[in-house]
Each structure stands twice: as structure tokens, then as C-alpha cells.
Amino acid sequence: MCNVTFFQHKSCKHIWAIISTPCGPFMNFHTCPSFCDAPAGGSVIKATPGFYRTASRACPRCDLGGVYDRGAVRMVERMGWGLHWGLDPEGGDWAVEVRMGEARGCVIL
Template sequence: MCVVTYFQHKDCRHIWAVVTEPCGPWMGFSTCRGIGDGTTKQTPSFYRTKTRPCPRCAADMVGRTYDGNAVRVVDRMGWGVKFGAGPDEDDWGVDVRFAARGGACGCVVL
């Protein structure tokens, strides 16, 4: 399974995810079967940086696009807990997720 690392730029505060260790040649967000399959994964690394350019700001300033298979800009992030038979999405139970958007915090039960 591909290893994903999150970055947040210290100036613009944008967050993006990068496939830092692909599980095979040309594997990434669009091609790896292990990404987005609903199984529980290790908590990814999260780094605050000034040296790595933000892909959203770089695209706005220069007009470039980034490789969506290797890099994804994050719109929002959430955390939660699951009560039930197992950690995966298909396991019986109740998900309680917390998400912050636009300065407001909310709780969602799925």
C-alpha cells in the first residue's frame, strides 16, 4: 500500500497530501487500490513546512498544475472514533467523526 504524508505550509496554511512511498511504479492516489478502500490505516505523518512549496499557491502564481496521482490538496480534515465490531468501514458499528470547517466545529454520526 502507498504511504501518504501530509504537509501544511506555515505561511498560507494550505494542507496537501503526497504519496511519499509508492507501492509500485506509477502508483498513487488514482491507481493504488489501497487508497480509499475503507480499511483502517496507520495515522499518516503530518509536517508543517516553509521549504516545500504549496501546490495550490504555486498553481495560482505560475499557472502550473500538479500531478493529481502524486499530490492532492486537502479541502478539509476530520477525526473520529468508531464503536463497534472492528475498525474498518465495512465492520458493524457507529462512526462518530469530528470535522472543522470555516472556523466552526461539528460532530457527525454515521
């Protein structure tokens, strides 16, 4: 499962995600099964990603004019978190998941 890092620009407040550690060669947002093949009930459970506020990194939407590799970078419209009670942190067991409101679910474009 690829590891993702989130950034928020201090000026424009846009948030974007990058794959900081791919799970294999040539894995990205288009090819990694952890992004492409989410289970029918929702998304794949991942460890809490890193989140950094930055002024030195270019905002993909503002500074790059929206021209960027969408396999490596994705803009995030909104974020939210939830809880998973079960034995398998990957979500492969019987468990209870509580998401903190549908309007707060993570949406990556």
C-alpha cells in the same frame, strides 16, 4: 495500502497530501485501491498519517500555480478524525466507527 504524508505551508496555510510510500509499483492517488475503491459506507481506515508544517516546500496551489501531478499530490480542503472500535485496524471486521462531525471529515480533491 499506500502511506500518505500531509504538509501545511506556514505562509498560505494550504494543506496538501503526498504519497510518501506507495504500496506497489506505479501506485498513486489514481491507481491505488485504498483511494479508488472505498467501501460503500465511507472511506478506508488508515493509520494516522504524518503531518508537517513547512516553509521550504512549495505550495502546489500558490507557488506552483495549481500545475502539479494530481496522481502524486492532492490538495486537502478540510480534515477531521474519528474513532474505530473493532478487532481489525483495516476495517474489515464488525465494528463501530465514530466520525467527528461530517463538516470535519477529510476531503481530498
